[in-house]
Amino acid sequence: MDTATSPRELAHPERGDIRLEAVLHALSDPMRLIVVHTLASGPDPLSCSYFDLPVTKSTSTHHFRVLRESGVIRQIYQGTSKMNELRRDDLDALFPGLLDSVLTALARQAAAGGHRR
Amino acid sequence: MDTATSPRELAHPERGDIRLEAVLHALSDPMRLIVVHTLASGPDPLSCSYFDLPVTKSTSTHHFRVLRESGVIRQIYQGTSKMNELRRDDLDALFPGLLDSVLTALARQAAAGGHRR
Numbered sequence: 001m002d003t004a005t006s007p008r009e010l011a012h013p014e015r016g017d018i019r020l021e022a023v024l025h026a027l028s029d030p031m032r033l034i035v036v037h038t039l040a041s042g043p044d045p046l047s048c049s050y051f052d053l054p055v056t057k058s059t060s061t062h063h064f065r066v067l068r069e070s071g072v073i074r075q076i077y078q079g080t081s082k083m084n085e086l087r088r089d090d091l092d093a094l095f096p097g098l099l100d101s102v103l104t105a106l107a108r109q110a111a112a113g114g115h116r117r
Numbered sequence: 118m119d120t121a122t123s124p125r126e127l128a129h130p131e132r133g134d135i136r137l138e139a140v141l142h143a144l145s146d147p148m149r150l151i152v153v154h155t156l157a158s159g160p161d162p163l164s165c166s167y168f169d170l171p172v173t174k175s176t177s178t179h180h181f182r183v184l185r186e187s188g189v190i191r192q193i194y195q196g197t198s199k200m201n202e203l204r205r206d207d208l209d210a211l212f213p214g215l216l217d218s219v220l221t222a223l224a225r226q227a228a229a230g231g232h233r234r
Contacts, residue, residue, distance in 0.1 A: 025145035095222035105212035
């Protein structure tokens with residue numbers, strides 16, 4: 001079940017429908033990890049165009065959709081922009097410590113020189 | 118770089134070559150999560166045939182290979198059996214708390230009735 005009610009409202013899984021496997025899959029890509037890391041670094045929603053990912057626009061759109069459909073981010077239209085925010089409350093409630101451990105692991109990997117930015 | 122030196126020795130990434138993205142991908146499948154959960158539940162290496170996964174043998178072999186090539190498990194031949202063990206020391210050293218948070222999340226999801234066993 002999703003919460004979309006109009007073409008301008010994007011489909012999101014409800015908290016109870018978020019699956020661990022889908023969240024781990026969403027987090028298993030370096031571009032999507034950059035998005036999650038960036039959203040986790042500040043309190044404000046960010047537009048898709050804020051992220052200067054080194055991929056095509058359609059690939060970037062795909063990455064945001066995977067993050068949204070897995071329940072990792074919420075996307076809301078503001079005018080013609082899609083604004084993105086991390087669903088930290090939902091993820092922390094469902095899977096305590098998971099998001100933080102992934103973000104910590106990402107930082108450690110980056111510090112070790114293995115993370116392409 | 119891998120440590121394979123003979124056809125009977127299977128390729129494994131060294132600790133320093135284990136990538137967060139690959140580990141998350143390996144953990145993003147329900148069958149592979151069953152394997153990881155089972156290996157994490159006891160101290161002993163277990164043969165592939167110990168796991169009665171509801172998939173074909175070739176799919177099962179694929180799942181074990183993904184786990185091995187990502188660095189999540191170590192596979193060693195014993196006679197004609199492949200024995201599997203979790204690389205917990207390597208994972209905990211690289212990504213502290215990650216494996217435990219995934220196992221905890223899996224248990225919570227199972228308790229909520231969402232995990233097919």
